[in-house]
Amino acid sequence: MNNIKKHKVLVTDYAWPNLDIEKSVLGDIAEIIVAPDTNTDTFKKLVPNVDVIMFNWAEIPENVIQEAKQCIQLSRFGVGIDNIPVKLATELGILVTNIPDYCVDEVTDQAMALILSLNRQILYFSKQTKIDLNSPVSRLRNQTLGLLGFGRQGTLMAKKAQSFGMNVITFDPFIPDNVLKTEKVHRVEFDELLANSDFLSIHTPLNEDTKGLLGLSEFKKMKKSSYIVNVARGGIIQTNAITQALKENIIAGAGLDVTEPEPLPDDHPLRTLKNAILTPHTAFFSQESLQELSRRTAQQVKDTLEGKLPENLRNPEVLSHSRKSFST
Secondary structure, three states, X not given: OOOOOOEEEEEOOOOOOOOHHHHHHHOOOEEEEEOOOOOHHHHHHHHHHOOEEEEOOOOOOHHHHHHOOOOOEEEEOOOOOOOOOHHHHHHOOOEEEOOOOOOHHHHHHHHHHHHHHHHOOHHHHHHHOOOOOOOOOOOXXXXXXXXXXXXXXXHHHHHHHHHOOOEEEEEOOOOOHHHHHHHOOEEXXXXXXXXXXXXXXXXXXXXOOOOOOEOHHHHOOXXXXXXXXXXXXXXXXXXXXXXXXXXXXXXXXXEEOOOOOOOOOOOOHHHHOOOEEEOOOOOOOOHHHHHHHHHHHHHHHHHHHOOOOOOOEOOHHHHHOOOOOOOO
């Protein structure tokens, strides 16, 4: 075994204490190289001789991918892949993988926690430590949860919200009617979603269609008593717009686990607003979710290196010209 030439796998960044799980999965077939920082110039020096790049939060621009001449896979520790040039990777024959379902429970728990905290005015009362009968606390049952996106997270959100007696509507043009009927969720158009949601929860990826989707004009279409929750990507909401909407009470409040930029500057006005709850992009987090993420991401890399198709291939069109051949 010691005489077998190992593959080289570059880890650009990771948010957990160590790579023990990754090494246990890949140790027999790959040498793991950890980037000392996330600067583009550092990446450009490291990528020419690696077979796979594993990445978490780091931005990997096109000029880095172009230098990765023998790279066969870009493997994301996480769900979203908006921090890499997927189109270019596909053109070059590089597989793109992610783990789209490792933290669905955690993310939807966080969204529901924010909804409950906003509805029950938890942040306000925790600072007051005395009851205020003029506070805008409404019974949650029969209120309407609007879901922007109805994939894995949206589906589980609907179940959790319905257990509290909420009505659920969604805007997602890609979901078949029979799925929504089974889940007892009503499909609406985008403007209807804005107008009818008491709570609007975002569960859609960040892409060209959703970047900056929610701005001041959209907030003005919502009820003044409505709340918005974002556990997806900060760039879906225009930061200046949500700040103004909360300041001017155009909407009642917001629970934001993600922002643009991230993190917000220490002096950003959003940090001081009494009707905003901010959490530091922790919706994905539990000890179990991190362990699952490490194991499954590494396993996908191992499968690719061994010529087996990985579990979650995001650009299947690459297979017609990929740099790696696969057994069928």
